[in-house]
Structure formats: C-alpha cells, structure tokens
Amino acid sequence: MVRALKKHQPPVIFPRFQGVKMRVVREHIAAYLFLFPAAALLFVFNVFPVLFSLFVSLHEWSIFPEIYNGLENYEKALGDFAFVLFFWLAFGLFWLSYRIFRNFLRSAQSWPDRFHSLLPASLFSLATTSLCYWFLLSLPLVVDSPRRLPPGRHSAAVFIHEFLHSFRFPEVVRAGNIALILTFIAIAANLYWWRKRYRQVSRHFGQAVLFLWTFAAALWLIWMTYHELVAAVGRATSRLPIWGALLTMAQTFAELRLPLPATPPIYELPIWSQLIFISAGAMLVFAAYRLWQRAHRSLDDRAFYGQILAAILFLLGGYLLIVRMPVALQEADDDLLRGFGITAMFSLGTVPVQLSVGLVLAYLLFQNIRGKEFFRLVYFLPYIMPFAATAVVFKVLFGQAQNSTLNNLMKFLGLGAQKWLQEPTGIFQLLFGSGVPEILAGPSLALVVIMIYTSWTYIGFDTVVFLAGLGNIPSELYEAARIDGASGWRIFRHITLPLLSPTTFFLSLIAIIGTFQAFTQLWIMRTPASSRAVDTASIYMFETIRNTRPQYGYGAAMAFVLFIIILLLTLAQNQLAGRRVFYG
C-alpha cells in the first residue's frame, strides 16, 4: 500500500531540504537573511563608528587621513591630563578584564573545562586581533583611495581599481596573509574542539574570548600611552628593559613632564575647573581612605591586597589631580574647558528643575482627577513638537527688542527690559550688580533662557513617565499606610518616593546624558553676542568639524572625551543608585 502511494507521488524536480536537520539549517538561513540588512546598517553606523572614532582621533585628519599623531589631539584638548586620562582608561580596562577572568574562573571550576575553552578561545581571539590589525592597516588606505585618483571625472572602473589597490600595499598584504593563516588555524581548531567537547567549550568560550579581548585592548592602550608619554618627554627609551620602562613611566607620571613654568602663565585658568579637579581629587583620596578601611576588615587575603593596591592607586590619582591638575591643564584648550563648565551648569540648571516639576505634576495628576487624559496630552505637547520650531518661538519670545513679548511683561511687572539671548553676563551679576566676582557670576542670562526652554520641553515627558511609574505602585501599600495612620506627606516620602526611585533614576540618567549632547536648542538660540557664554562642549566640538577647515581628528578626540565622561557619569550613577534605588 505504501509503495503504491509512493508510486503516485509526482517526481521531485527541485529537491527541497527535508528532515529535521535540514529544517534547522533552513531556519538559520532564513533568520540570517531576515537579520542581515538591519544588522549590517547597525554595524556600519553604530558599532563600527565607536572604534573608527578612536582611530580618527589618533590622527591628524582634515579631509583625508594625514598622519598618525598619537595622543596629540587629546593633548590639544586636555593638555597633559590626556596622559592621565588614558592611563586611567587602560587601568579600567585591566580591571574589567580581571573581573571577566574572575567570573570565568568561577564558572569553569575544573581544569579540563578551563583548558577546553581557553585554548580555542585564545586561538579565536588571536585570529580576530590579527584581522583587526589588518583592517586597521587597510582602513586609512581605503579612506584615502579617492585622493589617489587621477584628477578629473572618474569612472567606476578607475575608482574600484584604486579601491582594490588599497589592499595590495605590501604591509597590508603581509598582515592579511598572517590574519588569513591564523583565521584558518582558529577555525580548524575550534571545529575540532566543538566536535569533541561541545558542551565544555560552548559554556565558557564567550567569557574567555571577552577576557582576552579586553586584556589585549588594555595592553595596547597602556603601550600606546607609554609610547606617547616617552615621545612627549623626548627621551627615546624604547629599548629599555621592561622594569626600566615601568620606572621611567612612574617617574614621568610623577613629574608629568611639566616643570612648573618659571614665567607666569599667559592666561588664568577658569577657577571652576580647578575647583572641579581638586574636588575630584579629594573624592579619590576619600575613596582610597574608605577602601583602606574596608581592606582591614576583609577576611580574604586576595581581597585585602587588591583593596590595598586599589587604595594606593586612588591615592596616587587623587594626589595627581589635586597637585598637578591645574598645571597639567594649563595647555588645555581654553574654549573646550569653558564648554565643559557651561555643560555642567546647563545640566545642573535643567535636570533637577524638570525632574521635580515633572514629579509634582505627575503626583497631582495621579489623584483622582477629572480630565487626566487631557492634561497628560497637553503636557506632552512641548516634548512631541519639533524642537527647531519651538526653539524659534522662544527665540522670538525672548527677543532683545524693547517691545518683545517678554520685555513687555517685564515692564508690566515693573522690571527693566533685558537683552535675554543676547546677554552674555552672568545672572548673579545682573541681579546683584557688577560687584559680584567673575567666578560667582553663574550662568549667563542667555544660558538661563535656554535652560528654561529645555526644562519646558522635557517636563511633559518626565510627567508622563512618572505617571506610568506611579501607576505601577501597588495600591495595597497606600491602604496599609493609611490604616497605620500615615499622613499625606509621610506616604509620599516613605512609599511613593522609594518605590518611584527606578523611574527617577532612569529619567535623571536620560536627562543628564541629554544635556551633554544637547544640540538643536543651543544651535538655534545662540547668538553671536552670547555664543561664548552659551556654547557647550558639544557645540564647540560641532563647530570644529563644521569649520571652514574641519579638524575631524580633533573633533573625534573631543567627542571621545565626552563619550568617556558620559560613560563615567552612567557608571557613577549606577554605583550611587545601586544602594538607593529600590526595585520592587
């Protein structure tokens, strides 16, 4: 019967994949096809740029890559602090790799497990590193290929020929060959291991690879920083044995290559920057003290030495920050430092205001209010509207003319007309007369207007998110508190606020990162008269790459510094909030 049925089946012209295994393969192919377009775009425009940005920042790069100049862009931006920054970056990476390695050791308890994942993983990461090296060698050549073209209109063939030619430079070919061989070895070894000991390998493979990558990155970073430092100091000590090199490095760090200048500096550094650095240094010293205290209480030997080492490093860092920082920053870009100060003021002036007003509005809306939907819709409007349009509205509202709407209002209130967005003077100087010293002048009136605008746009967003957060607090808690006789304020303080802390944390993080990247409103509302008092670091960075002579290397370096600051702020907030935020 079965045979008879089979006979009547039509002949298979296109043999399709059949069976369970084939179905899995087909599903894989389909999934990768579905994923490919988005993944490719995300890689090219989101992942790759982070590394490319670092790469660009290490070069002089106006239109085409010019020359590798190491940390010179960072030195230009931050003075000698650049070395400290990169040293700490490398240190952070070492610490990260140590953390990953510790996790790896913990999860892979037995030796065969470790061996079976560490060996293929090291081959794998070696191959990827060599591929990266080959890519980095060919990258500037590829980017440079349009410049190598003969002048005049170009055909596709010429361009593609020149493009392919980038990969035929001898050093690129050599690196490519090595990468190819290593990749083949890695693939073969991995296939072998995966067939033999599939379970053991797959469980810890990722961790091992991640550890090796971070470790290699940290090694490269410290090597590069050391090299740059030596070059900067002008001592050609590249052939020193390793201990000598470390000693030199420690010495140079202690000296920071800057003997105190015999002549007084040409310009005074803004006081606030010194303040910030000195307080940062003090905080580091304090952290060292706390670590020292904890180390005495720890029972584990390894933890004890680790904490003591960290405490010493913190102490060293704090010392460097306090004593050397104003000196180290003397060669920094003055405009950039001022930009950082304005960014800090912008953050401090907007984030607390918008969060507290948003919380109050959300709390009021959360009472049984008629027309809650309407209020929410209306409050959300400023956030949803195009920033460009509303910023223009505020620019006109806060016009400098005697008859502008805000000045009419001021006159109605019996106050003097202001220049608003054209006013670079600090508000405290405006309020209390010009006797107020420059340090305490505060944000300029123009910046205050921009702060008002920024808060106005974000309050609605905060309200809506807070409202959602309030809705997630179980009502039993309120009832229990009422039964216990708690008053409104105590309920708010001891139930609402703690249970709302994840929302608050999320919103403050978003808001601070937002202020560091704020662009549209600043770009539209800045005027030539007040631009020096309004330009944040991000605007200054944008100016350098939109200049008549764009300095992409310098711009990338500044963007990278901003990136590090944002990253540090996120980490710090995570640490700080870790104890305060109450998740359910």
Add this chain to the structure above:
Amino acid sequence: MSAATKRLEAITPAIPQVVREQRPRTPLPVGRILIYLVLTFGTLLSVGPFLWMLSTSFMTQSEASLGRLLPQEMQWQNYPDALANGNFIGGPQYAIEFHPLADELNVHLQDMAQEPVFRGSRWLSGFDFRGYVWNSIRITGISVIGTLLFCIPAAYAFARMNFLGRNVLFGVMLSTMMIPGIVTLVPNLLTVTWLSRLGEAVCGDVCRWTNNWPALTVPFFATAFTIFLLRQFFAQIPTELWDAAQIDGSGHLRFMLRVVIPLSRAPIMTVILLSFIGSWNALQWPLLVTQDARWRPVALGLTTFVDSGAPGDFHLQMAASVMMIVPILVMYFIAQKQFTEGIAQTGLKG
C-alpha cells in the same frame, strides 16, 4: 483587511498587559481645587507658547514687532507669504561651504544651473520655504518606509526564530543603544562621504550619498530601539498561531506578512511615529551632510529663515513654525486614534 485576518484576530487570546491598579482615595475638596489650579497653570505654561505663536502668525509686521498678544485682524496672507518667502538662501548668496566634496559640488551645481529645466527656476535661484517642506516630506517618507523594511524582519527574527548566536547578537544590539550619538557623528560623516564618492564613481550623481537622500535617511533605517520595541511585541504573539500557520503550510515570511504584521498594528504605528518625528525634526545631521537647499529639511530651512531672513519678520517666522508643527500635531492625533484602535483590535482592553 481580509476576512482571514479578522478571524485570526478573533481567535487571538488577549495579550497580557499591566493591569491598571486602583488609585488611592480622593483627597479633600479644598485640596482638589488647589490641584486643579496648579494643573491649569501648568497647562497655560505648556500651551502658552503655542498659542502665542499661533496668534503672532496672524499679525501684521508692526503688530508682531510691538509685542502685541492678539492680532486686530487675522492676516491669513501670512501663510502664503511665509511659504513663498524665497531668496533667503538663493541667488548670489548661494555658496557651498567648505566640505570634502565642495569642489565637485560647485562644478555640479554650475552644470545644473546651465540646464534649461533649472535655469531661472526657484529651485536654484530663490529657494523658498515650500522647497524645504517638500524636502522634509520626501526625507520623512523614505525614512519611515526604510525603517519598516529593515526593522520588522530583524525584530521578527529575534522574536520568533531559533538560530545560533541569537542572544549574543541581541545583546550586542541592545548595547548599541548605550552609544551616545555624539561619538558616531564624525566617523559617520566620514563613512557617508566615502560612500558618496563610491556611489558617484559607480553610477553617477544619482548614487551620491551626501547632499542627497541616502545620507539623510539610510543611517537611520535600522535603530536598536525600534527593533527592540517590535521584538517585544512580536514575542508576545501566541505560539499557537505559528503552529497553525505551519500546519497550513506557511513559512516564516508568509507568517510575518499575513499574521504578525496585521496583529501588531499598534507598535508599528509607534515606530512610524518615532521615525517620522526623528526625521522631521532632524537638524544636526542634515547640517553636516547637505550643502545646498535641494535636500535640506524644513528644520534647517526654518533656522536659515530666522538667521538670514529679514530681521523683523516675526509674523512670517511664526507662520513658518506653525507649518512645521502642524504635520507632527496631525500625526500625533492620528496615532493616538490608531493606538486605541490597535488596542481594541488585539483585545488588549478586554
């Protein structure tokens, strides 16, 4: 909508959603009045600038510069005037700023100006606000369609397909959300410039990226947040539907197109809204990758209007702002309707 989809929706169980909790008890009436006062004051503050903008956009020039609050007579002519407000970037001021491709662009523009189609037309000599609005419509349309085309399959793959490295890839994708946009600015500009050269060499001016639509839209086709949003919704669609579809002989593509997409109209509307707002509001990136008005979006047009237009034309500037706001406003209210409809259709509320 086909009958089959309707039937499918009918058998779809309600997708779980956070149940709205009971609110705390109502406070005292005196307090309530105070609350309403504060809320109304907040409403005035948040809507005030919009109302002021609207009222100023109907004023005469002298009324606007005197800082009046209401116009004596509605000046409807302001809107056509603002739309036709050309010449603020045209004619002799027409200069391409320094850019990697500046020389080639200048040559290209001179060539274009010689062509009879363009000679004397407002597209090159006096570019008015209409042009910017049209540009933004084009850019936004391309962005929205591209976002849907790129993100839906990826989200579907993450939500409903089993493949090697899914979790790792998803984790990497999520971590890209942490990267601040300011870092990618310079490298993306360089990448786009290079791709532009490549495209131009391969297939001429049509394929150039900068100063054309690809540079303005392609980098934003795939965003991690959009994929994440869609994936979260796709993953909630019951597995029984997929089993049934498989029994009926449907593959992943057909299932995605016929079942998943019709069922997830609400998140797709959200994605459309986000993409629309993103490209309609864009200012920083267009400033970098466009050199002339042919593809500059309306935000840039408005900025140019305010900066280099006639200094006292507040009424026209406000009219232009209103026109920039109106599409977003309309879109917001349409989407509100779509959200509720989407909720009703998938049975979220029942």
